[in-house]
Structures are given as C-alpha cells and as structure tokens.
Amino acid sequence: MAKYPLLFTYRDLVAGKDFLAGITTNGRGLLVEEADGTWTMYGVYPGAIAGVGESREAATAQFRDMYRAALYDIAETATSFHELAAEVKSFFHDKNEINEAEWDQAAERISSEGQGDGWLRTQKAKKHPPKVKVEEVSDRGAEANQLDEEPVAAVA
Amino acid sequence: MLRKCAPGHELVEKTHLHWIWFEGKRATLPQGKHGRKNNAEIEIGHIRNMVRQLGLDEDCVKKHLPQLS
Numbered sequence: 001m002a003k004y005p006l007l008f009t010y011r012d013l014v015a016g017k018d019f020l021a022g023i024t025t026n027g028r029g030l031l032v033e034e035a036d037g038t039w040t041m042y043g044v045y046p047g048a049i050a051g052v053g054e055s056r057e058a059a060t061a062q063f064r065d066m067y068r069a070a071l072y073d074i075a076e077t078a079t080s081f082h083e084l085a086a087e088v089k090s091f092f093h094d095k096n097e098i099n100e101a102e103w104d105q106a107a108e109r110i111s112s113e114g115q116g117d118g119w120l121r122t123q124k125a126k127k128h129p130p131k132v133k134v135e136e137v138s139d140r141g142a143e144a145n146q147l148d149e150e151p152v153a154a155v156a
Numbered sequence: 157m158l159r160k161c162a163p164g165h166e167l168v169e170k171t172h173l174h175w176i177w178f179e180g181k182r183a184t185l186p187q188g189k190h191g192r193k194n195n196a197e198i199e200i201g202h203i204r205n206m207v208r209q210l211g212l213d214e215d216c217v218k219k220h221l222p223q224l225s
Binding site for chain 2: 034038040042043047048049050051052059062066069070072073076077091094096098099
C-alpha cells in the first residue's frame with residue numbers, strides 16, 4: 001500500500017458578508033493507494049477532510065474540492081471577516097493525529113530511500129510548516145488572484 | 157453508526173458538506189451525488205478519515221460498517 005506525505009499550498013478567494021478574504025494554506029495530506037487500487041487523500045492539516053478517487057489525480061482533486069467547500073460553508077455563517085478568520089484557523093489547526101503519525105512515517109521512508117517517486121518532487125518538511133493566512137483583500141483588485149502550487153512529497 | 161459509536165455527536169448539514177462535531181473535534185462528509193443529502197452514498201475513504209479524525213472506536217464502527225474491515 002503506497003503512502004505519500006504531501007505538502008500542498010492552496011490559495012482561495014472567499015466572499016463573505018460585505019468582505020472578500022484571501023486564504024493561503026500550507027497544508028499536509030497523506031495520499032494512499034488502497035488495497036482495492038483506489039486512492040484516498042487523508043487530511044492531516046486540516047484533518048477534517050479527505051478525497052477519494054480511482055486515480056491519485058482524482059483523489060487529490062476531490063480533496064481540493066472538499067477543502068474549498070469547507071471554506072464556503074464557513075463563510076456562509078461568518079458574520080464578519082474576523083469571525084471567518086478565526087473559524088478558518090480553527091478548522092485548519094484541527095489536526096488528524098492518526099493521519100499525521102502515518103504521514104511522519106511516510107516522510108521518514110522517503111528520506112531513507114533517498115528520493116521520491118518520479119511523478120512527485122520532494123521538499124524538506126521543515127521548510128513547509130503547516131500554517132494558514134487569512135487576509136481581507138477587498139481593495140486588492142486582480143493582485144488578489146493567485147494559483148495553487150503543485151503538491152510535493154515531504155522528506156524528513 | 158454515529159448514534160452508537162459517537163454518542164452526543166452533533167451533525168449539521170450545511171450547503172456544501174455534512175459537518176460532524178464530537179468531543180472537540182470536527183469532521184466533514186460530502187453530500188451525495190446531485191446534492192442528495194438523505195441516504196447519500198459516501199465513499200469509504202471519507203468514513204475512514206472521519207473515524208480517525210473523531211477518534212471513534214474501530215470495533216464499534218466495524219460492527220455497523222463491516223466494509224471498513
């Protein structure tokens with residue numbers, strides 16, 4: 001059962017009541033090829049979401065959709081930017097401890113093997129600590145539009 | 157399953173996801189295809205993640221969802 005400790009950076013613009021928030025997440029997920037050949041991306045930071053698919057691309061895409069859907073649900077009930085920011089930070093830092101333990105083991109494995117698989121670049125985990133930034137961007141114009149970064153595999 | 161294995165949990169259906177709170181942790185599950193909220197078919201990976209995230213007892217969960225074994 002192949003396991004890949006992913007580091008990802010997601011960037012979203014989320015509209016709330018009378019504000020626009022720019023949310024940048026440096027998160028972690030564990031991508032697993034299951035015994036039946038399907039793939040699951042399990043959340044570490046944030047721990048509350050997962051993605052499932054017939055391929056690793058499908059699983060990571062669904063994970064991305066779940067993450068965006070969670071932000072939109074949070075934005076719907078936030079009555080202010082500050083309330084949104086607090087709830088997004090709480091959601092992000094609600095870590096999945098079991099997934100994290102497997103993530104750490106997978107990062108150690110990749111370190112000891114010396115390289116990731118050919119389809120995935122690697123990066124030292126400590127250079128990509130888990131964090132989330134929430135900014136009000138109502139006055140930024142097009143500068144606020146930013147793309148995600150491609151996920152990489154963590155090495156210990 | 158949640159009634160037996162996560163007594164006292166809170167389940168909230170929001171616009172995009174189902175949210176479950178249990179003992180200070182939160183998990184999410186997708187809605188069914190075409191936005192079906194009732195009796196949605198949810199893939200096993202999401203359930204497995206929820207079990208891990210909420211710290212549910214695996215034996216209890218497997219009793220109600222044997223496909224998790």
